[in-house]
Amino acid sequence: MNEKQKKSKSKFLSYVLRHHPEIINLNLDENGWANVDELITTSKRDSYEGFTFEELDEIVQTNAKKRFAFNEDKTRIRASQGHSIDINLALIPQQPPEFLYHGTAQSNIESILEKGIEKRDRQHVHLSQDKETATSVGMRHGKPIILTIKTGEMFENGIEFYLSDNGVWLTDFVNSIYISR
Structure with a gap:
């Protein structure tokens, strides 16, 4: 092939x-x-x-x-993740690193900073462990913008995180108060 x-x-x-x-x-x-x-x-x-x-x-x-x-x-x-259909990956909640990253396009920034990061038609919001991966994700949608997510603080406030089999961190929603550019 x-x-x-x-x-x-x-x-x-x-x-x-x-x-x-x-x-x-x-x-x-x-x-x-x-x-x-x-x-x-x-x-x-x-x-x-x-x-x-x-x-x-x-x-x-x-x-x-x-x-x-x-x-x-x-x-x-x-x-490994990214489903829009209803399935249970049987993931176990885990403590994330202090910071994770989210890559998006410039055109999405205003909405994200106002409303947060929503899972939309997927089961989870996807977060990356490094800026390089987040950059490649953001490039799929236009000029990439990398957001730093205060995941340690989110976890301390009771928000659950999961680590998929392929190393992508997953959560249900990221409130804009935990996002910085």
């Missing part, structure tokens, strides 16, 4: 596992896990050639953002 094919298949996998499993009649359990054999079978539809196990394995192993994970025996697969 060349890089262009891998990117295309990774995007489709993300779309299916995070947002719309129904488009290929794929069943996810309450924790977002899909049966690998079922995914391989159901992903072959219309003009889309689907996935082989080897392709799925390569996507999971080489995805720089570690967006996907297999269970121990590689019979089930799921997206």
Whole structure:
């Protein structure tokens, strides 16, 4: 599989596992896990050639953002975070570092500083451990702006945080009082 094919298949996998499993009649359990054999079978539809196990394995192993994970025996697969569908990732609340970062576009700053960071159609707000990752996230939406989030203070005030399997920090909402530019 060349890089262009891998990117295309990774995007489709993300779309299916995070947002719309129904488009290929794929069943996810309450924790977002899909049966690998079922995914391989159901992903072959219309003009889309689907996935082989080897392709799925390569996507999971080489995805720089570690967006996907297999269970121990590689019979089930799921997206690590970023779902817009209702699933329970069974994450355990954890104490975050003192500061985390959020990358966004310049066009969003006024709203964020007024209303905070909302999860919108996702299950959580995503925060990065480093400015570089936040910058790459912000670049997807235009000129990137990196916000520093006072996560230590949020945690002290009773706000829960979770660490996804791929190192993304998650929370339900970031009030603007915890945000600095």
